[in-house]
Amino acid sequence: MTGHEVLFEPLRLGGLTLRNRLVMAPMGTCLDAGGRITDDTIAYYLRRARGGVGTITVEGCLVSADTVGPEPKICGREYLPGLRRLVEALRPYDVTVGVQLMHPGRQVVEGPSVAPSPIPLNSAAPVPHELTADEIAGIVADYGAAAALAAEAGFDFVEVHGAHGYLPSNFLSPQFNQRCDEYGGSLENRARFSVEVARAITEQTGLPLVWRLNGDDGPSGGLTIEEAARVAAMVVAAGASAISVSAGTWLSLQVTLAPMAVPRGHMRPLAAAVKRAVDVPVMAVGRLDDPDDAAAVVASGDADLVLLGRALIAEPDWPDKVREGRLDELRPCIACNACVDLVGRGERARCSVNPEAGRELTWELKPAATPRRVMVVGSGPAGMEAARIARLRGHDVSIWERDDRLGGKLEVAGLAPSKREVLRFRAYQAERLAELGVVIRTGVEVDTAVVAREAPDVLVVATGAEPLVPPLPGIDSPHVHDAQELLRGEVAVEMGQRVVVIGGSATGCETAELLAARGAHVTIIEMRGSIGRGIEAITRRQLVRQLRHDGVEIRTRATVIAIEPGAVVHTDADGAAHEVPAGVVALAIGWRPTGAALAAPPGVEVRVLGDAEHPADFVRAINSGADAALAL
Template sequence: MRLSRVLEPIQIGSMTLRNRIMMGSMHVGFEKQEDGVERLAAFYAERARGEVGLIVTGGAAVRPEGGMGDKYCNVYLDQHITPLMLITDAVHQAGGKIALQLFHSGRYAHKEATGLDPVAPSPLQAPINRWKPRELQADEIEMTIQAFADGAVRAKKAGFDAVEIMGSEGYLINQFLSPVTNKREDEWGGDFQRRARFGIEVAKRVRQAVGSDFPVVFRMSGLDLIPESTTMEETVQFAAMLQEAGMDALNVGIGWHESQVPTIAMMVPRGAYVWVAQQIKQGVSIPVIASNRINDLRQAEAILEDDRCDLVSMARPLLADPLIVRKSSEGRFDEVNTCIACNQACLDHIFDGKIASCLVNPEVGREKEWALAPATKLKKVAVVGAGPAGLEAARVLAERGHQVVVLEKQHQIGGQLNYARQVPGKQEFNETLRYYRTQLSRLRVEIRLGIQATTAMLEEEGFDEVVVATGVIPRRPEIPGIDLPHVVSYAQVFEKQAKVGKRVAIVGAGGIACDLSHLLVQDEPISPQAAQYLMEYRILDAKSMHRMQQSGRKVFMLRRGKHVGTGLGKTTRWAVLANLKRHGVEMMTQIDYREITPQGVVITQGDAEQLIAADTVVIAAGATSNDQLFHELNGRIPVHVIGGAKEAGELDAKRAILEGSAIGRAI
């Protein structure tokens, strides 16, 4: 496929962009490090070299109480201008354009980070913040509006090509607009016009401050996904008011951080919210930007060709592959390291107060020290195991010039990624495997499948070094009856070596058990095309379709501990567990196992004993490291161990790929 529309230049105010792909704003937290601004500069410059049309920074606080603390990017003092110039200089030298996002988090601000009480239109506590905000007074509202304008002027002085006003995702401007969070009865609250006033005044004041020739983008909420919040009719009206206020483009955000609807997780279909941007585009004449779960430029091309928006915002896809635009423009789609929307190293890190990275691209945040350099001494290296750790090690080793041979006992690459990609809603893992197949082929890495590597073989072939990435072995807990014929391991189920009955008890309730439960309750899906046909012709209604897409199994997850889904990320765990509950999966915690019988699993919970009736009992109670080869080789050939073979525990592709990337740079 050849791209055309996505590569067309577009005008935003006085600024011409080389193409219609924008890197959306992300908080990455690099500023917390000693050389944080330099790291940010290197990070953004790498994306500029990848030829993205416009980069938008993470939010820069316009007021101290509305930011994330002194260590993050701020724009409320003149002294903030000089550090920001390091970023704009780096991006411009790389041939890119960059906008600063003007940010105030309102009631989402954390007092432990700012040292100040959070503020909001009304003193209503956010469910995701333990600090209750105080209500802004009229003079403080005026001061905050002016702070946005002053921040925009500082951004212009720092060399930014544009600014974006953050009015989405449940932050301060969005809080003023929504009747859920704005209960005021003065000129800043009440009916829609008064609730909209704060955002419109910010837009007008920023426009007045920077002049007519400096581009201003407004990131507005297209869909709050909060009950009783702003209506779509009001949203379209607000968009028209923003155009009238002098905005040059509208970037359409989806959902609040407290929303109970997944918007960016892997389970969300690609492009599921483009229709919202399309609704807004019909009400304005300035460019409209669509976002959320668009991770392929071919998908962006189709959206733009259908005239559903004017630009496409990609945030996490540019974490996963900073060169996604350049590669795609050259037709090298298979070489793109596609974002799989796992959130494990980006959003989960940020919400845990860590520095953001990327599961499939651990170079994020390490651009300065991890730039790939050719090996000083070329070696013949064996990588034993073709799971995520081994694949990444092989890729990096080969990129640096080593001769690499991958030895895998299974008949396909991927290791336990082949389990994950079977789970409904996790098909994006297919993209990661496609990426590695393409890269290893491009780099002429020899892959031998169906080979059980031995010490003798590795010595005989004369490998200079060996990387052991042999993964894990499912753990078998000591429970009476575990050897009965209806007891199987999670690996046997994923590898289709075991027939599973209609009543299933899973011993274990971690991440792998959650994946397994999804697979077992939804293992007979109807294709989307077939579902559309059946419902369009009223062969099946929505209720019947839902029933048809279920396997009919009853699944129980059992755990000695207190919590289900440990190991799942903070931003997705709640959605995964809610989905399982909707499908009737029962989760029983703080239990003890008495025995497994032909009828099921006998447990005790408190003082009560009960039988969990089951045709099949699946053991998903963790794993142990498969490190025998490492110990055999140690002292005979220089050997390294990574991934699950180094440390078992919950299956962790993030750690596996990180360790593979690190060892590939170390040899």
């Protein structure tokens, strides 16, 4: 008994029997080509099906031919072959397969922007075209036709994306639907579009319909949970077989795609409220990747099914490992949102902790033809992943770290209040390396002599990067420290003390966050026009909001020209000089790669990885480590 048995009980949904309570959430991948399903797309979903999830909802597919976006399409027969191949490929895995139907409305990347009312998404977005009644009827017909194509492709059910500010959600919002006809005003009128879409789908296809609904729009003036519960009952009356409850819009993505600082299960109360209003299965979502949390949602009756999104990108075998009680083997999703950020930029989905994600078609861990002695120096994300993959392939691997524990920059990054999840991945990787029999050497400074003594066949240099120290007047003052020293607690900062952080990068922001939480008065000085470069957009927005809430002063387009005993002097965008009081100064200006500092004897193959080669992000570090090990 694992204590999670409730997650593996079957459930009836419409005329379907789902083999367990775990559903893969629909998430964009950018693995399609011109709107068509590709072999890469199929391999991605196959990998999750093999991991034991009971139901897969394929990512949102566009229902209207005039809509332009990075999503796959289901608006014409030319898209049927790929959709059918996907369904047929998943059939052997005892998985129920559905597809999400979507119309982005005004939230388009390009192409026509339409909405119930001519209210733009933001000040930089175009004013959307206000749909006429005839145009609304045409889009309703598009949903019905798309559902018919889904049935022809062999899908078991369809889901309508009626949340997150897309077209049905936009109609429901009293903030953005200001119509005075039968599609605006009262809740019943605002829900009319959703009800008509639900009826068109169920009447034309007979497929079970899941309706994804916002329990709360997030911004003031949007749909509330009380209204959402009533809308859920309306779409059920119109034929929906289940309700999937989410929250947030483009304006509140920290709710929809919660970064690691947001508590797990933050949307669970919304699902529970909808569950009380309908008599069909309800799906809950929102950082429910902890097995105990997921089981509690179902056991309590707050929802009948649990959606796993980013968790299955990080750990495709999550269902099987939980069912078998192998909880310590779960690769943790750290909610860094790197996958979301890449797809949002139109790039293929990748993962910070799982280098296989997004390249399942070509991923193959073949045993090495000739096992070799591999010495990995540095245990940050690139070094640990290189060591793990190399050992899995049969190489004799050792990993060397100058600090007293593995992790490199992961250890420091995880000290910020909003980054604690990083430490879970550090612990996971360290445990895997120990289990695999990788020789671990900590507290050792590796130089050329150590490498010569060990005489490896391959030297993997993953020593990371060192902080940049600019030649500023006063830079050598005793009250000036590297920001990492403050994150580690090596420099005492008293309550109320004035701290200036020079540099608004990720490290600078995290240092400011930690010190402000401890009661210091913190000012960030940044040369660029904004802070948080290198941080994923949703996480950055949340972090900057928290910094401002905590009273951190942010000065951008400011250039430091000197550090004095009690102040930092900088110029503003106009060249005027200003002083900022500073009892402590933290340097977070940038990084310099260290890979060239370590040499190897003749005959030793050398590979330089991650920040040691070029300072970059977590995804690049993990993938560079994996790629190096796959090539050995």
